[in-house]
Amino acid sequence: MNISRRHLLVLLPAAAVAWKFVHAGTPEDSPNYQMSEHWWGMLIDIPKCIGCGNCVRACQTENDVPDGFFRTWVERYNVSDENMTTPTVISPDGGKEGFPIATEDGEKYFFVPKMCNHCADSPCTQVCPVGATFISPDGVVLIDQKYCLGCAYCVQACPYGCRYIHPEKKVADKCTLCYHRITKGLTTACCEACPTGARQLADLKNPKDPIHNFLKTHAVQVLKPQMATGAKAFYNGLDGSVR
């Protein structure tokens, strides 16, 4: 293998010039990555999720997520005909090693991956007393772990349970939509690892992103719409029993 190809590996096509700036820690200066050109979200396609847990493991690897806490997790729902409003839900270790076998009992089962919804009107950023958590100009809710006090108010304010206090760093932690990857033209670790395309990164501002067509042609929902959080994780095929 010759040298030029090795260098090509490092300098991924879309992020060739951007890498320099992004690596330096100033993606806003990168001519290829302009924060104002992006508005990030995620598409989660429920009928495609097989509950393999690849996403949970990949996220843990990519982001050094501590054991017992989850930046993303998968839930398995079991809805019976007699009681459609109270499903049985399990998430063994967040679904990290998959799920136990469900016997054929004629009931409804499906998997629901959960993550931070990167809400446009997020209640978590509203309650932070010092401005340690915020939504970036490109729509990603992030935590400034050098500024966070660890008061856990944001953890209480999130309706989706996606935040936690990092047991070692003692600051708030959660899904960053793999910001360090998407600003380099890569996709998130969970989307990269998903074998069925149940999770797909979406750039709502990019006219070429297939999300626009998908949203037009499918019935999508967000979790807990009554909370009016402006959630940007869109679920296709979400059952009414999902909490």
Added chain:
Amino acid sequence: MNGVEGYMYPNEITLYWSVLIVLYPYITGLVAGAFILASLVRVFRVEAVAPTYRLALLTALSFLLVAPLPLVLHLGHPFRSPEMYFTPHDTSAMAMFGYVYLWYLMAVLVFEIWLDYRQDIVLLSQQSKGVLRLVYKVMTLGSSNISERSLYIDERVGWIVTLVGIPSAFLLHGYVGFIFGSIKANPWWSSPLMPVVFIFSAMVSGIAAVMLLYMALTKLRRQKIDIRCVDTIAMYMFYIFIIDFSLEMLDLIHRIYEADESFRSLNFMAHTKLFFSQIVLQILLGTLLPLILLFLTQVVKFKEIVRERMYVVSGCLALIGIFAMRWNVVIGGQLFSKSFLGYTTYKVDLVTKEGLLAAVGLTILPLFFLWGLMKLLPPWTATSAHTAAAGD
């Protein structure tokens, strides 16, 4: 499975707000309540409770000095707390803590205490020796003017400070209620009634605390308890307690009637996980029983000694009941899953920085501060314009 029944979102299984976060609203509640009792004398001219005026202020200050400690122990990075002063986030109720606390401490409580005690301070600065003399001298801010005119000005300014102090006290404790009441994610907390319930229960606890301290200290000083004073305090406590109980019942009835999506889960929690702390401690022993006892003292003319004992029992039960209320709000709000499908358990540690020993220590610490403050600024002397002659 680690204390979980049903389903909890994985990150919800640990409780993030511990018994120290229960203690914080309890302590600021005592501060606000004690101050309201003091304001009864200053602003509403209820002379009967004058013997407790200075004690109420010193009690408020003792507890206020301890109030930030549970928060500091809880924070993951306590040394970053100055950020709340330097970059407070204007959409966060918690961000106002730093400023409201400082305002209440310096511009209300310390100011009012200083104005009321200034004559004593000047005299003590002239009579004391050694380090104590220096301390008093500093407290005089270099002015030994205790002429009638200056004392009159102090009196007038003090009146304004108390007047401003009443809404300030409501803000100091009400914002804590708002911290919980404004969280739409948590249906156990989210309610416009929350700040109001917090304030009224705070008044009950603060008034009860000062009443009990007054009775205990008077006995320790081998003096006679001013029964008219205690009768009046108990009367106010009774009526405020009725309002507090009504508000809590209103919240409960509203919940049961509307029965929204969270109701089944919360109802189950209240009857199982919170049965002892809510039904038994908060409602039966902590509210209904003291209310009955106080009601009886209002309608039946018991002997003084019997009344005193009934007040002591009511006061102690009220203090326990209102602590239980804070527990049920803070801990209860974290025991159920936001999926409404499960519950977790709170295991209180013993010796960690957020454990039981820390909580007990922080509850007792204000009494040490009070002891020290009473030595420095004796509440019952002849020069105070607001202490009644009886009982000295």
Added chain:
Amino acid sequence: MKDAVHLFRFAGLFVIAFIVFLVVRGYVVPKSFGEYGHYRAAAIGEIAALPVKFAGHDACESCHTDIADTKLKGKHAHVNCEACHGALAVHAIDPTALTPTKPDTAVLCIRCHTATAAKPKDFPQVDPADHSGGAPCQTCHNPHSPAFDQGPAAAPAAGGAK
């Protein structure tokens, strides 16, 4: 007014404290705070500069072209390399720094393909014990193109770059 001097001194303490506060604040508040909103703008860059652990399938396919070609024609076309092979950015940047180990099919394949009532009905799933009688998956299936009607099934995956 001399009877109120002490009050002015008390107020003076507040003024001094306020001035000290403003001075300290000027030093302590991070420079980038407030640039985009009520937060430290430099945090965005710090988060963006975190290390990447998964290289992304584009990086793999630019070297392993033959496997990429095989895979793209088969049922695993959209199963990215690192979904099975794990995080390999280290290998992508310097192939000699880390040689990936072959995944254990006994664990890997069955995680996705074990039959359960919970999986979507149109997803290929089997009972592993019944299906192969204990034989490892790659005995019959090429992991890079596992379906039988898409070419030689018995050829195991060839490793290494060309």
